[in-house]
Amino acid sequence: MKRTHLPLNGLRVLDAAARHLSFTRAADELAVTPAAVGQQIRALEDTLGVVLFRRTTRGLELTPEAEAGLIPLRDGFLQFEDAVRAMQAGQSSKSLTIAAPRDLTEKWLLPRLAAFAATDPEVRFVLLAADADGLDFAQANLDLAIRWGDGPGEHEGEAIESDGMVTVAVAGAPDTVIGWDGAEAHIRVADAGLAIDAAAAGLGRATVPQMLAERDIAAGRVVALGEAMPSRAGYWLVAPLPQWRQAKVKALVEVLAG
Template identity: 35%
Template sequence: MPKKPFPQTRPPARIPPLGSLRAFEAAARHLSFQKASEEIHVTASAVGQQVRTLEEYLGVALFKRLPRSLVLTAAGEAMLPKVREGFECFAAAIAALHKPTASGVLTLGAPPTFTSRWLMPRLHGFAAAHPEVELHVTTSVGMIDRNNEKVAADAVRLDPRDEDVITTIRYGAGRYPGSRVDRIFQGSYVPVCSPALLKGRRPLRQPEDLRYQTLIHDEGVADLVGRPAWSEWVQTEGVKGVDANRGPRFSDSALAIEGAIDGLGVALALWPLVRADVMAGRLVVPFEAPIPSGYAYYLVTPESEADRPEIVAFRSWLLAASTVETD
């Protein structure tokens, strides 16, 4: 008598019994209940029953049972990679329990301009304080939020089978579900330019003098909540006679700052990222007219990794190093 078809039901929210998943993964890999039984040390009929139990639980057929072989159905082929990945993650988690010490490697993702202009000049302090941590830094504009998005923990971690620890520095609104979030600093945008623009035939002395200067537009942050534009600054300061839309535009904030240093014009820059340049005389703030950013920099780490020694050490150092930006 043919077996009744499986009822097509909505996939259950709970995880099926692990024994049935293990039997499915082994049978799918070997395409044989007999070979799967030899691997997991039960009878072939027990493997078949476990798979049948799983199919009934899910409400779909995972195999086509031919006279002398098994063939995965479309549902089985779709399910297999994730089930296999899950067991590999279990194995990695168990192996991690037997490590005598942490890996000593901290992989950090961060926005490019933050990394080059704020983090890099300070990293020697972390290296000196924690020589046991090998820091791997990668930069990406993906570490900048877009349109107040929420970023799940899965978006800030590497493959859980990798041994390296992963944490990120993000510039955004601070909504990162499933992650431990530490606010580093926020800061305001200020107009900056080369000291040379304060001299010459039309020196820059007051906001109205911007009509004679080139306005540099930083478009490295897509969301205007996190990056005020010249049009907003001009309106906030009540400046008349300045065309806030003219001037060159850069998709990289670092290029906009370099343009200001080289005398190209006046840029709106996040104060913590140009503080050192102003202190060194490479840039000046021609007039005190800051405008706050709606974004801040955050250290974002999956909760599952947040207490790793490497991350604890980096978090402590980073928050101490950033204290000056909140003074």
């Protein structure tokens, strides 16, 4: 059923003017001028097709039509306030749904989420194995996603600090190139994480994001062949503006980006 358009500003002014029985005091409450209150009331009367106030020798009086609507109007405002509190409570929850490539989650994200959660035992995570490209944030109920690319795409975003790309292998490995991002290669795998694992198995050498290889290099599974090289592409934390503004998302972005 089609909903009737509600003149909410006018109804809010009506509530204030009815409580004070004064356009001047209603204007003070609403931080507007008495003329603006009078204009809103006249517009509301035109919309509703009824007279709401009459001026008498004793001052401003409500008409029976206005009085008839005040109780359900105020009940409605209380329900609006309940709805706003419920929505704010949902946004202030400490549950975060994050979409990220599988290899990034395994080799980089999980330890950082564990450290973040250690600072607050109420934090909860839902992790999805997906890139941000093509994701419907509303349908997936996502708070944040991580994508590989040269920018945040259509969303708000911040780059994750990185040293760029590094080539990794094990001692004695052949010069076979292990590829994952569409570049020319002898062996092709699905993602950078598998490329690191293939290099650790001795299949060849792989050029991957340094931040993904960091733990494997530190553990001695692979060695870096030379210094990391800058790259135009990198990992980005992204979200639509409403999610990006959430305090819980801002806190997580601050931890992950640096």
